[in-house]
Amino acid sequence: MQDLMQKIVSLCKRRGFIFPSSEIYGGVEALWDYGPLGSLLKNNIRDLWLKKFVQEKEDVVLIDGTVIMHPKIWEASGHLESFTDPLIECKKCHSRFRANHLVKKICPQCGGKEFTPPKQFNLMFKTFLGPVEDEASPSYLRPETAQSMFTDFRTVQETMRLKLPFGIAQTGRCFRNEVTTGNFTFRSREFDIAEIEYFVKPGNDEKWFDFWLKEWEKFFLDLGIKKENLRLYEHPKKSLAHYSKRTVDIEYKFPFGWSELAGVANRTDYDLKRHSQFSGEDLKYSDEEKKKKYYPYVIEPTMGLERAVLAVLIDAYTEIKGGRTKTTEAVKKVETVLKFDKKIAPIQIAVLPLVKNKPELVKKAKEVFKLLKPHFLCQYDEVGSIGRRYRRQDEIGTLFAVTIDFDTLEKNDVTVRDRDTMKQKRIKITDLIACLEKQL
Amino acid sequence: MQDLMQKIVSLCKRRGFIFPSSEIYGGVEALWDYGPLGSLLKNNIRDLWLKKFVQEKEDVVLIDGTVIMHPKIWEASGHLESFTDPLIECKKCHSRFRANHLVKKICPQCGGKEFTPPKQFNLMFKTFLGPVEDEASPSYLRPETAQSMFTDFRTVQETMRLKLPFGIAQTGRCFRNEVTTGNFTFRSREFDIAEIEYFVKPGNDEKWFDFWLKEWEKFFLDLGIKKENLRLYEHPKKSLAHYSKRTVDIEYKFPFGWSELAGVANRTDYDLKRHSQFSGEDLKYSDEEKKKKYYPYVIEPTMGLERAVLAVLIDAYTEIKGGRTKTTEAVKKVETVLKFDKKIAPIQIAVLPLVKNKPELVKKAKEVFKLLKPHFLCQYDEVGSIGRRYRRQDEIGTLFAVTIDFDTLEKNDVTVRDRDTMKQKRIKITDLIACLEKQL
Numbered sequence: 001m002q003d004l005m006q007k008i009v010s011l012c013k014r015r016g017f018i019f020p021s022s023e024i025y026g027g028v029e030a031l032w033d034y035g036p037l038g039s040l041l042k043n044n045i046r047d048l049w050l051k052k053f054v055q056e057k058e059d060v061v062l063i064d065g066t067v068i069m070h071p072k073i074w075e076a077s078g079h080l081e082s083f084t085d086p087l088i089e090c091k092k093c094h095s096r097f098r099a100n101h102l103v104k105k106i107c108p109q110c111g112g113k114e115f116t117p118p119k120q121f122n123l124m125f126k127t128f129l130g131p132v133e134d135e136a137s138p139s140y141l142r143p144e145t146a147q148s149m150f151t152d153f154r155t156v157q158e159t160m161r162l163k164l165p166f167g168i169a170q171t172g173r174c175f176r177n178e179v180t181t182g183n184f185t186f187r188s189r190e191f192d193i194a195e196i197e198y199f200v201k202p203g204n205d206e207k208w209f210d211f212w213l214k215e216w217e218k219f220f221l222d223l224g225i226k227k228e229n230l231r232l233y234e235h236p237k238k239s240l241a242h243y244s245k246r247t248v249d250i251e252y253k254f255p256f257g258w259s260e261l262a263g264v265a266n267r268t269d270y271d272l273k274r275h276s277q278f279s280g281e282d283l284k285y286s287d288e289e290k291k292k293k294y295y296p297y298v299i300e301p302t303m304g305l306e307r308a309v310l311a312v313l314i315d316a317y318t319e320i321k322g323g324r325t326k327t328t329e330a331v332k333k334v335e336t337v338l339k340f341d342k343k344i345a346p347i348q349i350a351v352l353p354l355v356k357n358k359p360e361l362v363k364k365a366k367e368v369f370k371l372l373k374p375h376f377l378c379q380y381d382e383v384g385s386i387g388r389r390y391r392r393q394d395e396i397g398t399l400f401a402v403t404i405d406f407d408t409l410e411k412n413d414v415t416v417r418d419r420d421t422m423k424q425k426r427i428k429i430t431d432l433i434a435c436l437e438k439q440l
Numbered sequence: 441m442q443d444l445m446q447k448i449v450s451l452c453k454r455r456g457f458i459f460p461s462s463e464i465y466g467g468v469e470a471l472w473d474y475g476p477l478g479s480l481l482k483n484n485i486r487d488l489w490l491k492k493f494v495q496e497k498e499d500v501v502l503i504d505g506t507v508i509m510h511p512k513i514w515e516a517s518g519h520l521e522s523f524t525d526p527l528i529e530c531k532k533c534h535s536r537f538r539a540n541h542l543v544k545k546i547c548p549q550c551g552g553k554e555f556t557p558p559k560q561f562n563l564m565f566k567t568f569l570g571p572v573e574d575e576a577s578p579s580y581l582r583p584e585t586a587q588s589m590f591t592d593f594r595t596v597q598e599t600m601r602l603k604l605p606f607g608i609a610q611t612g613r614c615f616r617n618e619v620t621t622g623n624f625t626f627r628s629r630e631f632d633i634a635e636i637e638y639f640v641k642p643g644n645d646e647k648w649f650d651f652w653l654k655e656w657e658k659f660f661l662d663l664g665i666k667k668e669n670l671r672l673y674e675h676p677k678k679s680l681a682h683y684s685k686r687t688v689d690i691e692y693k694f695p696f697g698w699s700e701l702a703g704v705a706n707r708t709d710y711d712l713k714r715h716s717q718f719s720g721e722d723l724k725y726s727d728e729e730k731k732k733k734y735y736p737y738v739i740e741p742t743m744g745l746e747r748a749v750l751a752v753l754i755d756a757y758t759e760i761k762g763g764r765t766k767t768t769e770a771v772k773k774v775e776t777v778l779k780f781d782k783k784i785a786p787i788q789i790a791v792l793p794l795v796k797n798k799p800e801l802v803k804k805a806k807e808v809f810k811l812l813k814p815h816f817l818c819q820y821d822e823v824g825s826i827g828r829r830y831r832r833q834d835e836i837g838t839l840f841a842v843t844i845d846f847d848t849l850e851k852n853d854v855t856v857r858d859r860d861t862m863k864q865k866r867i868k869i870t871d872l873i874a875c876l877e878k879q880l
Contacts, residue, residue: 024721
């Protein structure tokens with residue numbers, strides 16, 4: 001299974017999905033750049049999320065808050081005190097580890113057996129606002145987007161005239177100074193969270209928890225992830241976070257084991273109460289029907305977009321031994337197809353002239369490419385044999401390959417090849433956009 | 441004109457476009473949160489940018505890099521040395537200012553006349569990677585997205601088999617620890633840049649500079665900004681940045697004066713050369729036709745998304761004295777319309793039952809709302825008289841108001857009101873989606 005992980009990492013690098021940040025400088029641990037295909041895939045997932053949970057929902061609005069916020073927010077939220085990992089240091093080589101990750105009590109760097117006692121290390125990145133860098137003005141990079149939904153709660157509720165229940169959604173960059181990292185992009189120091197804080201009447205919280213857990217699970221099925229690779233993990237009462245009444249993770253069967261992909265937490269009225277207390281502002285909700293004021297409860301469905309990308313990549317990864325096309329070249333080795341769902345494939349259409357040394361074919365192919373580009377995510381490719389190019393497109397999950405051949409010049413039609421069935425159809429160029437739009 | 445600025449700030453706060461980050465804690469200078477309408481408006485501008493410059497261009501690919509990168513990148517780019525402002529301190533009250541912003545040599549805080557000599561203050565936010573916080577491991581938050589396009593240049597070019605000329609585009613969060621801030625969101629400490637590094641053969645750079653300057657200007661016209669409110673500013677040779685051969689700003693006529701909205705720079709081969717030198721990796725391009733290797737020149741069109749949002753808000757802001765509808769209520773005061781271009785309006789359709797105390801109208805209106813929501817950015821509103829609701833929708837720039845009245849219940853048609861002409865048409869509900877799609 002770790003072998004599969006290596007194949008994914010290698011494919012991601014080779015085809016421009018994901019590669020290390022600052023790679024020419026040797027990279028930086030746990031920081032990854034998304035290349036042309038990776039950034040499109042990630043955007044497609046984000047846009048689908050925005051469509052389903054902001055545009056289509058009647059009671060969810062979006063915000064876009066800052067990464068750096070007032071430092072007191074992290075006191076109120078409990079992050080300054082509790083968002084820590086126990087850090088130990090090898091007394092021999094001074095390497096540092098997360099105490100609970102070091103199962104073998106032997107330093108993996110030098111074999112040393114003596115460690116310093118665990119010290120709590122805060123995972124928030126620290127920075128300094130304004131032109132004075134001293135301990136009096138430290139600030140932090142948000143480790144989650146949630147807090148601005150709480151601090152903006154009243155402004156959003158009032159300006160948008162919202163009534164309970166309603167949600168505030170946000171997606172954006174978050175930062176965690178992880179002590180131990182690894183498993184490719186799974187535990188990164190920078191990542192985009194997509195989450196909703198859904199405010200409800202106390203007493204209705206358990207019902208809404210169940211609702212959001214179902215919605216959240218459905219989203220991953222909509223991304224095309226196989227049902228058998230998803231499962232729920234109910235956090236035991238005793239290990240719940242300080243703010244949580246109930247937390248359920250949605251886990252994916254990663255090659256390195258079942259691990260958290262997303263989660264839903266019942267944060268109760270913890271955050272609004274704490275921010276009222278620390279800011280001195282009243283964040284209670286005025287219930288006009290009941291003629292009283294109270295703190296809403298909050299259900300928080302949350303997911304990491306990069307983990308969704310990784311799960312989708314693994315789930316779509318398909319190897320066909322001996323090849324599907326049975327050409328001599330293919331039979332010798334394994335063909336790879338990324339079977340992305342059509343809603344999120346980074347390239348929808350490849351446009352291919354049959355051969356590249358016939359100027360009239362190339363010219364026509366480029367015309368078709370120009371025609372399709374405003375409507376679809378397209379890629380033009382003329383290098384190598386047509387069979388090789390089909391496989392190259394299969395490997396990045398392109399949904400349809402449009403081939404321009406000699407018949408095209410006479411009959412003004414093209415071949416449209418389906419990635420999964422490999423079936424080919426002749427379609428008139430004049431019908432091409434409508435035909436592809438219908439299938440997408 | 442500053443009066444107009446105050447009106448915009450107030451409208452943005454009142455209607456949930458933009459308000460201070462961490463406001464319940466007193467806010468943080470120059471950090472702004474985008475509320476439900478502001479975040480949609482900003483996303484619409486970003487998505488239009490992505491469509492025009494990534495999807496529709498044949499030779500531009502997207503990446504999504506990290507905010508924190510290898511610290512050596514900022515040495516190579518020159519930021520560590522030169523991305524500074526001259527900082528002076530009032531000797532009396534210790535307030536700090538940018539020397540070149542203090543025209544009157546008198547402290548605006550206390551009237552003091554003596555200042556410390558200017559000290560160069562670096563505008564990059566500093567942070568610390570990994571569990572050791574000491575001067576040996578400082579890292580920085582990117583003040584621009586450009587550098588990862590240079591460090592990823594070879595990987596992107598090779599994995600995507602790109603030939604000159606081609607561009608790498610990126611949009612994402614950037615951070616600048618500004619000494620002086622102000623003019624609402626104009627100079628913020630966090631902002632989203634949208635930029636392209638377009639790599640060309642040396643010698644073709646001037647031609648491509650002109651091309652991109654036109655494309656960039658056209659984008660702002662496409663956003664609906666009036667031509668007379670845009671102008672070009674050619675940087676004099678002697679004040680060009682260290683890497684630039686030519687820089688032209690696109691300025692907008694803000695209420696506080698003509699100011700930079702976007703720009704195009706000819707960065708020559710400065711960045712690729714410097715990164716080759718500092719990283720030890722060869723970032724030359726292999727020109728197969730010419731059988732030689734060389735450093736491409738780089739044309740950089742860049743813009744700040746928040747500045748585009750601000751310009752669009754100001755440009756769309758229209759006051760109609762005495763009101764357009766001539767109702768008693770309206771005549772008394774000024775009506776405000778945000779005349780957003782239809783491509784970027786945050787709310788496309790408002791769905792309004794004529795009155796809210798008739799359950800059958802409300803039920804029908806909610807059905808229409810549900811019908812339209814998957815297709816358009818919609819808002820449902822039932823509070824207040826219909827005239828008042830029309831004006832409320834005009835104030836946030838909603839393109840069309842769909843009203844459900846008693847005739848709707850009999851004839852299954854609705855009134856569609858156009859924001860700009862105020863003309864109303866009866867449309868069958870069965871034709872509604874097609875009819876609105878046609879107009880949008």
